[in-house]
Amino acid sequence: MSTPPMRRLVLDVLKPHKPSMTAFASEIASVATVEAVNVALVETDDKVQNIKLTVEGDDVDTEDIESEVKGLGGSVHSVDEVAVGERIVEERPTPQER
Amino acid sequence: MTRISEVLVDPISRRYFVSNGFDGALTSVGIVVGAYLSGVPDGFTVVKIGVGAAVGLGTSGFWSVWEIEKAEKLAELYEIEESMLEDLDETRPHLKKREARRSNAFMSGLGPILAVLLTVSPFLFEGEPLGMLGATLVSVGVAVAVLFALGAYMGKLSRRAWYVAGARMGLAGVFVALINVLLPG
Numbered sequence: 001m002s003t004p005p006m007r008r009l010v011l012d013v014l015k016p017h018k019p020s021m022t023a024f025a026s027e028i029a030s031v032a033t034v035e036a037v038n039v040a041l042v043e044t045d046d047k048v049q050n051i052k053l054t055v056e057g058d059d060v061d062t063e064d065i066e067s068e069v070k071g072l073g074g075s076v077h078s079v080d081e082v083a084v085g086e087r088i089v090e091e092r093p094t095p096q097e098r
Numbered sequence: 099m100t101r102i103s104e105v106l107v108d109p110i111s112r113r114y115f116v117s118n119g120f121d122g123a124l125t126s127v128g129i130v131v132g133a134y135l136s137g138v139p140d141g142f143t144v145v146k147i148g149v150g151a152a153v154g155l156g157t158s159g160f161w162s163v164w165e166i167e168k169a170e171k172l173a174e175l176y177e178i179e180e181s182m183l184e185d186l187d188e189t190r191p192h193l194k195k196r197e198a199r200r201s202n203a204f205m206s207g208l209g210p211i212l213a214v215l216l217t218v219s220p221f222l223f224e225g226e227p228l229g230m231l232g233a234t235l236v237s238v239g240v241a242v243a244v245l246f247a248l249g250a251y252m253g254k255l256s257r258r259a260w261y262v263a264g265a266r267m268g269l270a271g272v273f274v275a276l277i278n279v280l281l282p283g
Contacts (some may be wrong), residue, residue: 045179
């Protein structure tokens with residue numbers, strides 16, 4: 001049985017100021033299995049930036065993404081969201097969160 | 099491969115280029131005026147001395163900046179590594195710093211080589227149509243023009259009156275020529 005395709009991956013990443021957020025996003029977008037990228041700044045300090053990296057595609061290759069992040073000088077702190085399957089299931093609020 | 103335009107806009111490369119170009123132009127003013135006053139008989143000898151100076155200053159510019167920037171850029175990288183808690187060896191930041199060091203060293207060596215060769219070049223025409231005095235005066239003029247150009251470029255960058263900034267740098271060439279003339283012996 002084949003593995004269901006990875007549609008969306010959200011990573012918590014720590015990176016140096018250079019490459020810039022735009023260069024970083026462009027480089028991640030150039031990974032073969034990635035169709036679209038979003039990079040959001042979570043926190044910044046003197047030397048590093050903490051970003052939320054969201055990538056989407058028909059079947060995103062997680063290892064390629066992590067290797068590209070590392071090559072750009074970043075490090076993946078955690079995998080914050082994953083959407084796998086024939087379509088993307090959005091996170092839903094539960095009654096306890098209301 | 100880094101594009102030339104990227105190298106030229108890099109502030110560190112620019113500083114080294116201008117600073118060492120300034121050294122090269124003033125050193126060559128000293129050489130050409132000193133050569134004339136010492137009675138060097140032909141222009142080609144002055145050119146040979148100039149090429150020697152260009153090799154020396156160019157090597158000095160390249161070599162010193164290579165070592166300086168290696169230390170500075172590694173120190174910067176270690177600071178980032180401490181914040182990242184990661185080894186950044188062979189990652190993009192490391193490769194970019196290595197590339198920048200090469201550009202810095204190249205521009206640092208290029209500045210004095212261009213300045214010296216341009217300044218002594220009128221001596222290639224010594225004999226016909228220029229005499230030794232004529233070649234010396236044209237050389238000093240070329241050095242002042244090179245200094246003016248460097249100053250004007252800096253003035254434009256810093257949004258000051260480019261001609262004032264150029265004149266301030268150019269004046270240094272005249273000053274060195276006069277000092278050489280006034281020196282005893």
